[in-house]
Amino acid sequence: MQYLTQEQAIKLDEELMGKYKYSLVQLMEIAGLAVAQVVTKEYPIEKGNKRVLILCGPGNNGGDGLVCGRYLSLFGYEVTVFYPKQSKNEHLQLLIKQLEIQDIPVVTELSSFEYDAIVDAVFGFSFKGPVRGIFKDIFSHINSLKVPIISVDIPSGWDVEQGYLQDGIQRCDVLISLSAPKLGVKNFKGIHYLGGRFIPLELKDKLHLILPYKENELIVKIN
Template sequence: MAAGSIRYLTQKLAQEIDRELMQPEVGGFALEQLMELAGFSVAQVIAKEYAAERYPRVLVCCGPGNNGGDGLVCARHLVHFGYQPSIYYPKRTQRQVFQNLVKQCENLAIPVLDANVRTAEKQADVIVDAVFGFSFSGSVREPFVDVLRMFCETKRPIVAVDIPSGWDVEQGCTQLGADTFQPDILVSLTAPKLGARTFRGRAHYLGGRFIPPEMDKRYDLNIPKYHGTDQCVRLTADSVESS
């Protein structure tokens, strides 16, 4: 790893850092705090890259895990940023924190859909992939098979949250196929995962401005400097590991 370049994380290390962040005696964060900061950073990236005047309709596709929670938070902030988001959430999580996030979205009159993702895609200007996060493994099952197929076929720009759904977290996208795609924008959270090395889209951002300096130093993450009050920072070739 070049001196000063941000570290790419294995799946195991990403999970370890996530656990530490939520341990009361170490990081001290609650899950909902991390999802709030992550989802806010994704919404900020969208505001930077897709002006609400030109791309007002954002379809946020959410999975049942924490990545989906990030998407729900993102949708809520997009309303306050002047967008018209809708949410595709076909497999809801019954944990209270996720029910609260859905309620917050419903209070803002954000449509929360559980069917007809193809119809929703046709009415969108931008799509957010918040289906599977870095802990996902195994094969994709319904109702998400058709969602990933839509990601592969759509002409709309896609913003992927942390790792594009369908990618191997460490191997990334080895080839485009029926269940793999290249998003227009990738928003890595905490630090990029190894699979992000195969990202060939237009812009790669880092979001989730919550890593304390001690953890940054201990894990040799080399988190780049965020500017002002921004919750995201665009990564450049000089700031990331060489492949």
């Protein structure tokens, strides 16, 4: 499996949205659906995993979380979206409106952590620490819980190349790497999936990426 540096991950996105004319809207939709599929696979409703909390940051990773929340609600989960630092980006605002119209709670404060699973969609591969403010407090609290944590692309607060940092998510049970895994999760020991199947074959070959999907799969377990 090939692992990307931060620079490589940024250039990959630039090429997708440049030469291959993908929009950010498309990438978020495919990524968010992949995350939702992993949640249903690892924490199915029929095994008592109905209540899901999604932690969303202000950037693109948070957008993936908003899309994931919409799909999980369609799949029958009871979803709450925690989005304390909402972006003014037009598309992200539209995603929030979609959730609100479908009566999916979008909250800026948390009074309870009584959930069956938590999706960490706060910080992605462009994050540079340290973690501050409300998210530092939230991470400190959820690190002490026994609720399973599913992280999107990289556990929030981790360095994209160096990996684990103490003020981030300390316990990630399931990781969904998007596009290709990042260098900082090379030694990740939890359940690891690959998702976000939007890389054209020409680009895959150019970058020598190993993407072990089968036929029509949108997610694949890679450990």
